[in-house]
Every structure is written in structure tokens, then in C-alpha cells.
Amino acid sequence: MKLQPDKSTVQTITGHGPGWIGVDGEKITSSVIVSSGGTRIAWPVGSFDALEPGHFAALAQVDAEIVIFGSGARIRFPRPAWLAPLIERRIGVETMDTPAACRTYNILAQEGRNVAVALLVEQPV
Template sequence: MKLQPDKSDTQTITAHGPGWVAINNEKIEHSVVVGSRGERFAWDCKSFEDLNSGHFAQFASLGAELVIFGSGVRIRFPQPQWLRPLMALRTGVETMDTAAACRTYNILAGEGRHVLAALLVESPSTGDRSVSG
């Protein structure tokens, strides 16, 4: 799906599809973390089953007010204990499928909020393909 954001000074998710997202028109085919204040790094997880507390603990040091977890092609919730470091800092966490997370990130980043999107990008053969963005 092609996204048409308003002009923004922050990183924008410009498109997404099965097995990829585009950040500022650069196609990325692996899980990624993108932030409204320039944060961007590969996220070392290929599937929801690979996730653990360490994947979420790394966000605590980044100081975002909200972490949007894009859980892949369908919505799946992280285990509550994985979120403890973020909850201790009163950092919000929202979970949605990756397509919805892309759209939500763009809206909040465009409002000037300090937000991170942790996007699980699954290969097209992973998960349930019946959910589309």
C-alpha cells in the first residue's frame, strides 16, 4: 500500500507491503525500528516467535513517549513481562498489525510526538496472509 503523507521533517513510512516497508522511499525487507527523532536500526527478529524481553528492553533507553509495536501480518500481543522496562518509565506501548502501525506512526510523528515504531516485517510466507493493510 502506498502512503501519501503531508510534508514532514521527520522520517516517514512511505509505503508497505508483504515482507517490506519503505522509510523515506527506501525499501526495507527486515524488521526495523524507526523513530520520529531520527532513530532507525534493524530489529533482530524474523517472526513473532523470535521475540523476547530483550527486544523490548532496548527501547527503554531511547526516551520515546510511545512505542508502537507492529506485530506482523496480524495482531499478536507481547507478553506483559517483556514490557516491564517501558512500563517502569511510563512509556506507552500500543500493539497493532504492522500495516496499522505504519499508518499510526506517520500520524503521531507528523504531530511532533516522540514515537518509535517497532515493525515486525515477516516474509510473505510467514503468518496469516489474509490480513491486508
């Protein structure tokens, strides 16, 4: 699905589909962390089943007030204990499927919120 945001000064999710995410028009085929502050970091996780506590500890190091976790094609929740590093830093966490996470990130980033999105990009089989 292609998303058409208004002109923006923040990184914008410009599209998504099975096995890819578009960030400012660039097609990305692996999991990624994107922030409204300009950060774009490869997130080394290939599937929901491969998630570990360290993946969420890395999210706690991103400068954001809220982190949106895009869990893939369907909504799946991480283990609550894995979110402890985010909670300890008083960073809000929301979980949704990746398409919803893309849309929500764009809205919050356009509003000027300090938001990051961690998008799980799983390759189609």
C-alpha cells in the same frame, strides 16, 4: 500499499507490503525501529515467535514517549512481562498489526509527538 504523507521533517513510513516497509522511500526488508527523532535501528527479530524479552528491553532505550509495536500481518500481543522495561521508564506501548502501526506512527509523528515504531517484518512463505 503506498502511503502519501504531506512534506515532513520527520522520518515517514512511505509504504508497506508483504516482507517490506518503506521509510522515506527506502525499501527495508527486515524488522526495524523508526523514531520521529530520526533514529532508525535494525531490530533483529524475524518472526513473532522469535520475540524475546531483550527485544522489548532494546525499545526502552529509544528516546520516545510512546512506542507502537507492529506485530506483523495480524495483531498479536507480546507477553506483559516483556513490556516491563518500557513501563518502568514510563513509555506508553500500543500493539497493532504492522499496517495499522505504520499509519498511526505517521499521524503521531506529523503531530510532533515523540514516538517510535517497532515494525515486525516477516518474510512471506
